[in-house]
Amino acid sequence: MAVKYKEIAERLEHDIRSGTFNQVKKLPTEEELMKQFNVSRNTIRKAVSQLVHRGYVYQVQGSGLFLREESSADYINLGSLRGLTQDLSAKSIETNIMDLCVLEADEGLAAQLRCAPGTKLYYLKRLRIVDKEPFSIEISYFKKEIVPYLNEEIASNSVYEYLIEDLQLHIGFADKVISCEKVDASSAELLHIEPDNPALIIENTVCLANGTIFEWSKSIFHFRKAKILNRINFK
Amino acid sequence: MAVKYKEIAERLEHDIRSGTFNQVKKLPTEEELMKQFNVSRNTIRKAVSQLVHRGYVYQVQGSGLFLREESSADYINLGSLRGLTQDLSAKSIETNIMDLCVLEADEGLAAQLRCAPGTKLYYLKRLRIVDKEPFSIEISYFKKEIVPYLNEEIASNSVYEYLIEDLQLHIGFADKVISCEKVDASSAELLHIEPDNPALIIENTVCLANGTIFEWSKSIFHFRKAKILNRINFK
DNA sequence: AAGTGGTCTAGACCACCGT
């Protein structure tokens, strides 16, 4: 990571998360940060705008740079790539692999992934267990052309860590569709809830930085245990 | 709006929405935009980054600026201030005011709004009807100190348009918590669904640009009709 | 090699907050 503004943003994010500014609830001024990191003002402003987007701070013209309140509960964060591991860091997380194989896209999957029917895909179904209780079911399809190899060991840990660090994929953007349904019988059993109970659903279409779709997934969450937090900035 | 990059972003957003670039699926290069709007490169880049953030386009280094696919269905957009009116623009939207009054914050509301119990609040409950069918129930509390006046006429249209254009409030950021519950009996009746059916819930804490909380709201959506779309950018 | 976006600098001036 040779990029200055990203390094500064990561450094500040780390400091915020470890409570460095909790007393004053305020970050140093832009001028102080310029001196501290020995970079130009625009570079500081670019680093800070990353923290704003991630929901850590807000800027007030003429006044300063303030910490946003920490969210007390454990929420799922839509914007993070690392998924549950980072969001629910205080909890114990286990993963059961229910299924992992290569298959060929049918009409429906081909439409979701914008590829020809018959395209080879990795199919992965996992049960996520948080604090010893079933939390969610995650069903993912990856284009094999882009993710040429996957095994149970990788799928038991963070798939995205593997995609980014080992396969060196550049992940660009995603569409997430959030909805709510009655849970089907087999999912109800896995999640230890009654059939016809509600379930929170996230369908996720993920693209590389160059715009190519490489994953489509559907996650089914236990309706009492999962809440999603989204921090929005206007302006 | 004397700010150049915002004007350029709005102009480009309008052009994108009206299909100007649909043939090529690409925007002009930064250099062309610089000439077209007669501004510096950084100003163009700032305008473009707003479009990226709103999910309209993605940038590919060395290649260009591309349109993201339009989402086919009618989704609720978490990032917009205007709410349903803009998101579901193709549909007919009606609003029934169920309740509108001033009350004093109890312990629970005081905690949500970070104010003293007894603080005066506007309470507003509305039923939103889309294409002649009940779509959602919205319950809002506004600090009267910040929103000193509200009436049925304003509440029948866009409250946020009134807050921004008439009261000149500067809205800064919001925390949105999305979850899923079994619907209660009275809400079920309003939404024309069976009791115990699922409901999609958004709880919303909204702050002014200076960080003051001024609204807390809870929206209960018809689980078959409401889907939320969130477009995420990494990097 | 040419085209196009990504990062970074240095400096100017404006707008808003607080004392």
Added chain:
DNA sequence: CGGTGGTCTAGACCACTTC
């Protein structure tokens, strides 16, 4: 009024895509 963010410019150099 001084302090602090917000906007804007002009120019340099780097990194990636495309041909």
